[in-house]
Amino acid sequence: MAMFILRRLGVMILTALCLTFVVFFLTNLYPNLEKLAKTQGNFRMTDEEVASYLGRNGYLEPLPVKYGQWMGVLPGWTTTTADGTLRGRCIAPDTPPESAPRFCGILQGDWGYSTVFKKDVGEIIGEKLALTGRLMFWVMLLMVPSALILGVMAGMREGSRTDRTLSTFAITTTATPEYVSGVLFIAVFASTAVGLKWFKGTATSAMENPTFENFFLPVLTIALYGMGYIARMTRASMAEVMTAQYIRTARLKGVSFPNIVLKHALRNALIAPFTVIMLQFPWLLNGVVIVETLFNYKGFGWTLVQAASNNDIELLLAVSVVSVIVVLVTQLISDIGYVYLNPRISVS
């Protein structure tokens, strides 16, 4: 087991390295750098001004060197400006160059500087992750129990009318992407045109003070899309378990139906959905980006959009590192959890 986890960790680190390198490569293509220079300077810069801006800020070094600097395995770039002062990647504006460290990268715990927000990337990521974490917490709290109940109800009597109704509902929710359901919810519950106005159409105020009124719609929107999928998985696995021999034995013994479902079937039926719930995290990340943009909730997903549309290289890299870690860790947990839950599977 330890060997298995170690090997998975190795693959994880390799994946994260490859992935950040791809992001690094794509964001450092010249047209992207040109866009960055123009948004940082002004939009009427000539080609020479762009080149000199990029050279001054260390963007024109070879790609592997820049990547090494970002990682913290190569010393940060330095240039001497016209008035003789030394500028560099690791030299903060108000500290003397001599006391600055030679290396500053991920390995030193320095995530770099965001060109859009004019703040330390580490600080931004921490703050935004907390906001999104709160959103995800409520999403999970709403999504997982309701999806499991839905799936178990549908799967315990396969083919019944309850099953048909609930399955159709589950299919409908999986067919409704967040930008459709979110728009529908805002239209029905938050617009002046319909006039119900039960909830707020934006969640900006939920960043300081989340209430049911301003936070429920975004949570519901994300939860609904993921819910259908988990419910269908639970239904399939529940339906399979209900046809097993030991369930028939229990029925013949005269165990009551609720008891069969709760004591005999449920535990076995929940193994498959567990994996699915874990693998839902990467999908939820997509939902988070859409919903945070739609409801203007300035969390992690919103930051991704800002970083990507402004080519904020270091912020974007940090965002991708975090999301990759989320994806890979949940995969790992789902694999390990599956082994523990299901005695028939063993790693060695």
Add this chain to the structure above:
Amino acid sequence: MDALSWGEIILRILTQFIPVWIALIATFALSITLKRRLGLYGKLFDSPIGMVGFALVMFWVFTGIFGGAFDLITTHDVLDQSATMKNKGPGTPYTKLMGEVAPDAYPFYLLGGDNLGRDVFSRMVVGAWEVIKIAPFASLFAFMVGITLGLPAGYYGGKLDTLLSFLANLILAFPVILLFYLLVTPEIVLTGIPVYMAAVLFIFPIVFLVLLWNSRFHTQPGTRNLYVGVTLIVGLWLYSGIAWNADPLGLVSFPPNLLVVFVAVVFVNSPTVFRIVRGLTMDIKTRDYVAAAQTRGEGAWYIMLWEILPNVRGPLLVDFCLRIGYTTILLGTLGFFGLGLSPESPDWGSTINEGRKLLSLYLHPALPPAFALLSLVLGLNLLADGLREESLRD
């Protein structure tokens, strides 16, 4: 002129869709009469869920074809703006601020006007065409890539499998939206990367077909040469036009901003298909008929393409339907973030994005495309469900 009541609006919309109704009824009548002779497709008409799904899908397919390609259903040009029609509700009579209304113009905006005074109904209809012309082909290409790589990965296993699976997992570990933001920007189009990606991805259908013919007919060189030759000539001609925009005859070309959308969608979908095909192959390759083929001394590609592939067609077909639905969602996502397609394009994602900005005041610009997208994806999911049920039955 007075605005139409809701009853009249619905009646007029139903009238506009007459070509679609005729085509739908013809398809259903023909299919139900012949359903015993049509194999799996015919069996679909035994399952009510499958029929509902098929009807929804075909409704939008016909709407796309008649409305987008033949201009039959639309009432106004999708780009025509009229200053007096801005944000007007459904059923408002068509007027213009300047100039006379053409006498043969349709007299109403059936579902109202959007924030630029364009007809919401026509944009929704043409939006279907935007989806129909990209989603099925993108899914098909993703399947070609996934099958061509997934079969050997599952069949041979070993180092090849490890490498390909690592690459697939690498792409899957990207959040899709991040990938879109990195790939589908005007700056990336400038660097030419989408063209190179297209060059790699679009070679797979040709490779697939050549392998398919060669493995089957290599004992009959005449037939083999004919099939492979035709595939290569037609394939490479289309390939040069689509991927490199260098068609020697100048007939086939692909607009660059559409190409980048297409490539991004294929790129995102292929790893999932790869994983499915690989898993199915690993399961099937232990069967007796594969062992029998191996004993007969058949080549590896013959076994993969003519023994294993036909036996996994059920799950693959089901996934194909789901994947078209997912691709539709992805295209909507691209439109929603304003990536790739031009901002005035009538695709559903862009229209929803435009409409949501004024959502608290005007509902009519955002809701029709939202319901359209919802019903198409729902139809595809129901169709997949029906297919799964029917293919499990035999």
